Amino acid sequence: MTPVTRKDVFYSDMLVRFSHCDPAGIIFYPHYFVMFNGLIEDWFNHALEIDYAHFITDRRMGLPMVNLVCDFIKPSKIGEIITLTLKIERIGNSSLKLNVSALYKDEVRSSAHLTVCVNSLETGRAVPIPDDLRARLEAFRQGQLDVPRPSELLHE
Amino acid sequence: MTPVTRKDVFYSDMLVRFSHCDPAGIIFYPHYFVMFNGLIEDWFNHALEIDYAHFITDRRMGLPMVNLVCDFIKPSKIGEIITLTLKIERIGNSSLKLNVSALYKDEVRSSAHLTVCVNSLETGRAVPIPDDLRARLEAFRQGQLDVPRPSELLHE
Amino acid sequence: MTPVTRKDVFYSDMLVRFSHCDPAGIIFYPHYFVMFNGLIEDWFNHALEIDYAHFITDRRMGLPMVNLVCDFIKPSKIGEIITLTLKIERIGNSSLKLNVSALYKDEVRSSAHLTVCVNSLETGRAVPIPDDLRARLEAFRQGQLDVPRPSELLHE
């Protein structure tokens, strides 16, 4: 269940918990967005290797949602381990468009296009994507962050 | 802060609470969807006058989200009383498209198009919108549920 | 459903919503604490008449939980309108002990003793309860904030 980058896609597994589920026994849909927010956090920490908490707390920048489009295709049930995926669709001046999804085996459970922007927590206004972040985003999009892990090297 | 129907729009006021807000002091966006879900609940209970809990628990039907598109235009802050609005965009066979928004004074804070469908909690499958619900949806869309309240009659 | 003070107790009604409920169809217990937090917010705004958002945002003070003891006696179900109550148990130097409960008709659904303290959001440390808040807390405890409402005066 360790998050991993393969080519230009980031993958993270997640257990569907009791606390995510509604009286119908399936994920209450706003929880998908909490999960997608966590996915972006994990992507920063594990793929881009930019510390998300430091980004927020010390650099005083945020990543508010600007627009989202989401299809909910099949329900997810308590106890299932779903795979969240993230891919970059567009890198703008201060905004970023991501395609995220929740998969279970060969099924797409939900799929979303999220447009976030980088803003300053001091002014509440959008700011250009900082250079270090932009460089990592470009590298991720080009599949350069798919580095073999030590355990993979061992098996080669 | 009592919910009200004006013509073909349902309005419900809501306080932005501490529990809705993130470290930036503004609504964490997944909470908007919890609020919109509550808005649909209030609309059933107060405008359509179909008991939402009874619909779920006794009639064993659900209203899962199928698709949503949402713009987040301006942030909402703790302590603000925002007005949630709901309007019908389309009544399908088993689906329903709604336009909901969050307003503060003359600002649109967020605006969404939500497509929900009626399904059976027994089978997990979509079912046609039941007749009583369809009749009320049509009446709402035509502005027939904008009935003067006793207090308004008093002032006429 | 307007919040009201009777003698030394504050009352606020609340609908048990779909979003509060778990796969067993009853309130998922952490939601009780979100509700109790909202109750304290409403008590500040409507009974103590100290603006909670202003207290947090402008006066930069918080009310973190220090200790809580809670009994969950009976489950609460979607669609029920439960009454939340709040009473002061002890006013300390910087801390405050409250007795809160959730009632439905003549049943106690849950009952808690909450100890919160006033702290500075700048330093993260406890500070003495500010004088204006202390004065209102004392008045509330002595039942002086149970003022008749205009509509009640009309009927006398």
Added chain:
Amino acid sequence: MTPVTRKDVFYSDMLVRFSHCDPAGIIFYPHYFVMFNGLIEDWFNHALEIDYAHFITDRRMGLPMVNLVCDFIKPSKIGEIITLTLKIERIGNSSLKLNVSALYKDEVRSSAHLTVCVNSLETGRAVPIPDDLRARLEAFRQGQLDVPRPSELLHE
């Protein structure tokens, strides 16, 4: 960050996420209870090796909270990896008392005593702890579930 049993204690690491934090930038305390609920889930799945989702969904049993006592000692901040711990305090007829805590380095951030009971989701009433669960609880309490993992055996 894989959960592990050491003697009679279960440990699970958890990242403090943006979504857990309030306008003061620290865990909003009801989230601790969502985390403790997740801890019990992980403990079932990984230590007791009783499938939690199957327990709820197929065996139709729940674990509602009956009583809790919790001290919040120090705040936890976004980006910290805290360790959640769980130990059995008492095994009753249908109830179970657990001591759970959240640790960061050598600090105790919060510590709680949770009394849950096993109930039937059909009747909503308490039922005796099933035999298979009781046997595993006893084994856990006696430290018999602290089994060396393959990777540990390799290093011996």
